[in-house]
Every structure is written in structure tokens, then in C-alpha cells.
Amino acid sequence: xxxxxxxxxxxxxxxxxxxxxxxxxxxxxxxxxxxxxxxxxxxxxxxxxxxxxxxxxxxxxxxxxxxxxxxxxxxxxxxxxxxxxxxxxxxxxxxxxxxxxxxxxxxxxxxxxxxxxxxxxxxxxxxxxxxxxxxxxxxxxxxxxxxx
Numbered sequence: 621x622x623x624x625x626x627x628x629x630x631x632x633x634x635x636x637x638x639x640x641x642x643x644x645x646x647x648x649x650x651x652x653x654x655x656x657x658x659x660x661x662x663x664x665x666x667x668x669x670x671x672x673x674x675x676x677x678x679x680x681x682x683x684x685x686x687x688x689x690x691x692x693x694x695x696x697x698x699x700x701x702x703x704x705x706x707x708x709x710x711x712x713x714x715x716x717x718x719x720x721x722x723x724x725x726x727x728x729x730x731x732x733x734x735x736x737x738x739x740x741x742x743x744x745x746x747x748x749x750x751x752x753x754x755x756x757x758x759x760x761x762x763x764x765x766x767x768x
């Protein structure tokens with residue numbers, strides 16, 4: 621009789637733990653939007669701070685990542701382009717569309733987890749010598765979904 625009582629007691633406790641675990645899932649699934657926004661903003665700020673410690677970073681022969689900062693839920697990366705003899709207009713005309721395709725593809729793959737939680741990305745390109753703006757690419761999860 622004691623064995624049946626112990627088995628029954630264990631079953632009741634297990635059922636109670638299962639219900640408690642299900643209750644926890646509901647609480648996690650309904651995390652308040654305001655708190656989620658604040659948490660994601662903190663994540664973006666920490667990511668920018670961490671990456672900033674390694675700058676500048678040479679990307680290729682012409683491009684260097686010189687700054688990153690968080691603007692609310694947007695990670696803003698600033699790159700300088702060493703254009704040599706090429707004019708700003710030529711860079712905008714010849715390189716923008718080619719770079720856009722490569723950047724969107726890369727960001728959509730490498731930053732998918734950030735994009736999924738609403739931390740978007742902006743890539744700003746400026747002339748290395750004059751600091752004049754050349755172009756900017758703003759990337760959201762929706763952009764990545766549409767490009768599939």
C-alpha cells in the first residue's frame with residue numbers, strides 16, 4: 621500500500637511540475653514589448669561598444685570600418701572608402717548597386733538573429749579623404765525576407 625501511495629504522490633508532483641513548466645512558457649512567450657525593446661536596445665549598445673574596441677578594421681583594399689554605434693535599435697556601421705583617383709560620383713554610379721547586393725546578402729546571413737529580434741543594421745559609406753557621404757544601406761528583417 622505504501623508503494624502505491626509513493627507512486628501516486630510522485631505522479632501528482634510530476635504533474636504539478638509539468639503544469640508549472642507550462643506556466644513558465646506562457647510567461648516567457650508574453651514578455652512585455654516595452655521590456656523587450658529596452659533589452660534589445662541594451663544588446664545593440666553592448667555590441668557596438670564591443671566591436672568599437674577593435675576599430676579600425678580593414679575590410680579590403682579600398683574599405684575600412686571606422687566606427688560603429690547604436691542608434692536605438694539600429695547598429696550603424698561607418699565605412700571609409702579610399703577611392704584613389706575615382707570621383708565620388710563615379711563610386712556612387714559604378715559601385716553602389718554591386719555593393720548593395722553583396723552587403724544585403726552578407727548581413728541577412730550574418731546578422732539574422734539580430735534582425736529577428738528587431739535590431740536593424742545601417743551601413744554608411746563615406747569618402748576616406750573628404751569624409752563626404754557616398755551612400756547608405758539600411759537593412760531590416762523584412763528586407764532579407766523580401767530578397768529570398
